[in-house]
Amino acid sequence: xxxxxxxxxxxxxxxxxxxxxxxxxxxxxxxxxxxxxxxxxxxxxxxxxxxxxxxxxxxxxxxxxxxxxxxxxxxxxxxxxxxxxxxxxxxxxxxxxxxxxxxxxxxxxxxxxxxxxxxxxxxxxxxxxxxxxxxxxxxxxxxxxxxxxxxxxxxxxxxxxxxxxxxxxxxxxxxxxxxxxxxxxxxxxxxxxxxxxxxxxxxxxxxxxxxxxxxxxxxxxxxxxxxxxxxxxxxxxxxxxxxxxxxxxxxxxxxxxxxxxxxxxxxxxxxxxxxxxxxxxxxxxxxxxxxxxxxxxxxxxxxxxxxxxx
Numbered sequence: 001x002x003x004x005x006x007x008x009x010x011x012x013x014x015x016x017x018x019x020x021x022x023x024x025x026x027x028x029x030x031x032x033x034x035x036x037x038x039x040x041x042x043x044x045x046x047x048x049x050x051x052x053x054x055x056x057x058x059x060x061x062x063x064x065x066x067x068x069x070x071x072x073x074x075x076x077x078x079x080x081x082x083x084x085x086x087x088x089x090x091x092x093x094x095x096x097x098x099x100x101x102x103x104x105x106x107x108x109x110x111x112x113x114x115x116x117x118x119x120x121x122x123x124x125x126x127x128x129x130x131x132x133x134x135x136x137x138x139x140x141x142x143x144x145x146x147x148x149x150x151x152x153x154x155x156x157x158x159x160x161x162x163x164x165x166x167x168x169x170x171x172x173x174x175x176x177x178x179x180x181x182x183x184x185x186x187x188x189x190x191x192x193x194x195x196x197x198x199x200x201x202x203x204x205x206x207x208x209x210x211x212x213x214x215x216x217x218x219x220x221x222x223x224x225x226x227x228x229x230x231x232x233x234x235x236x237x238x239x240x241x242x243x244x245x246x247x248x249x250x251x252x253x254x255x256x257x258x259x260x261x262x263x264x265x266x267x268x269x270x271x272x273x274x275x276x277x278x279x280x281x282x283x284x285x286x287x288x289x290x291x292x293x294x295x296x297x298x299x300x301x302x303x304x305x306x307x308x309x310x
Contacts, residue, residue: 052208053080053081053082054081054082054140054141054142054205054209055081055082055084055135055138055140055141055142056076056081056082056083056084056140056141056142056143056144057084057086057127057130057131057134057135057140057142057143057144057169057175058072058073058076058083058084058085058086058087058143058144058145059085059086059087059088059123059126059127059130059143059144059145059165060087060088060123060145060146060147060148060161060162060165061088061091061092061093061094061095061122061123061145061148061160061161061162061164061165062088062091062092062093062148062149062162063087063088063089063090063091063092064085064087064088064089064110064116064117064118065110066091066149067149067192067194068146068147068148068149068181068182068192068194068197069085069087069146069147071147071194071195071197071198072144072146072147072180072194072197072198072201073085073116074198075195075198075199075201075202076144076198076201076202076205079202079205079206081205083115084115084116084117084130084134084135084140085115085116085117086117086119086126086127086129086130086134087116087117087118087119087123087126088118088119088120088121088122088123088125088126088161089106089108089118089119089120089121090120092121092122092123092161093149093150093160093161094159094160094161095122095123095124095161095164096158096159096160096161096163096164097124097161097164097167097168098122098123098124098125098161098164099121099122099124099125099128100121100122100125105119105120105121105125105129106119106120107119107120107129117129117130117134122161123145123161123162123164123165124161124164124165124168126165127143127145127165127168127169128168130143131143131169131173131175139173139175140175141175141176141209142175142176142177142178142205142209143165143166143169143170143175143176143177143178144166144177144178144180144201145162145163145165145166145169145177145178145179145180146162146178146179146180146181146182146197147180147181147182147194147197147198147201147222148160148162148179148180148181148182149182149184149192150181150182150183150184151181151182151183151184151221151245151278152179152181152219152221153181153219153221153240153241153245153273153274153275153278153284153286154240154241154242154243154244154245154269154273154274154275155240155241155242155243155244156244156245156246157219157240157288159246160179160181162179162180162181163179163217163219163288165177165179166178166179166217166218166219167179167217167288167290168290169217170212170214170215170216170217170290171215171217171290171291172290174214174215176209176210176212177217177218178201178210178217178218178219178220179217179218179219179220179288180197180201180219180220180221180222181197181219181220181221181222182194182197182221182222183221183222183223183224183278184224185224185226190224190225190226192224193222193223193224193225196222196225196231197222200220200222200283201220204220212287215289215290215291216287216288216289216290217287217288217290218285218286218287218288219240219274219284219285219286219287219288220283220284220285220286221274221278221283221284222283223278223279223280223281223282223283224281226281229281232281232282232283233280233281233282234282234283235282235283235284235285236277236282236283236284236285237284237285237286238272238273238274238277238284238285238286239272239273239274239286240273240274240286240288241269241270241273241274241275241276242270242273243265243267243268243269243270243273243275244265244267245264245265245275246262246263246264246265247262247263247264247265247266248260248261248262248263249261249263274286
């Protein structure tokens with residue numbers, strides 16, 4: 001589908017798709033391809049040969065013109081993959097899995113590039129437009145969200161539009177998904193390693209799509225390269241930290257107005273977690289679940305409550 005003038009799209013279709021995805025009047029994940037597996041290398045889908053070119057939907061939450069996503073777009077395309085970027089028209093950081101359930105979308109081809117779509121929506125809305133409209137004839141082999149401008153580790157993954165888009169692609173549509181982010185610094189002297197992050201992603205895909213169960217997404221974070229380092233210290237699989245990098249407060253200006261006071265948290269993340277290992281200079285890999293159900297072992301108190309109420 002190619003167009004160069006603004007295309008206005010009604011968002012009602014997205015509501016229908018989301019309803020089907022979450023079981024409103026249908027079987028949950030009715031349109032998700034059944035796939036199983038564990039974290040590792042190799043092809044997830046049998047029709048995708050190991051190391052072969054992939055049909056990739058690329059999105060993010062920083063917007064189509066961000067440095068990170070364009071470094072990824074260039075690297076994946078140069079590696080021979082068929083990449084279509086479908087990303088927000090503007091910065092949508094911190095939108096998590098937010099989605100417009102009605103209204104209209106404006107969709108453009110910036111710079112007249114038919115492989116790049118700018119969508120006036122959230123990260124999830126952009127990814128859903130890509131999956132259900134741009135790739136409506138055949139779903140992509142893989143959804144990649146990023147590389148994000150800034151890390152997405154610890155509790156902050158719950159706020160991330162980068163992670164949100166990947167989780168919805170996998171959990172709602174059954175498409176293998178990777179969220180990838182590059183740590184940044186407030187110091188202008190420290191240049192984020194966007195190209196290095198993109199090169200690592202190419203190396204990962206040279207081995208095929210990482211094997212992941214349906215409803216999971218791989219979250220990768222690339223560290224800052226400081227003190228003359230030209231490469232990270234290594235790669236580690238890490239659990240998610242419970243710490244947040246944000247410390248949000250509020251200053252009251254008058255009776256009805258408050259100013260948001262944002263600062264960096266001083267809470268130290270637990271050793272061995274994604275947050276801590278990224279800060280230590282390692283690339284972190286964390287497999288995340290779209291299903292937020294608690295483990296059965298933790299539901300006893302709620303089960304007993306239900307019994308007592310019955």
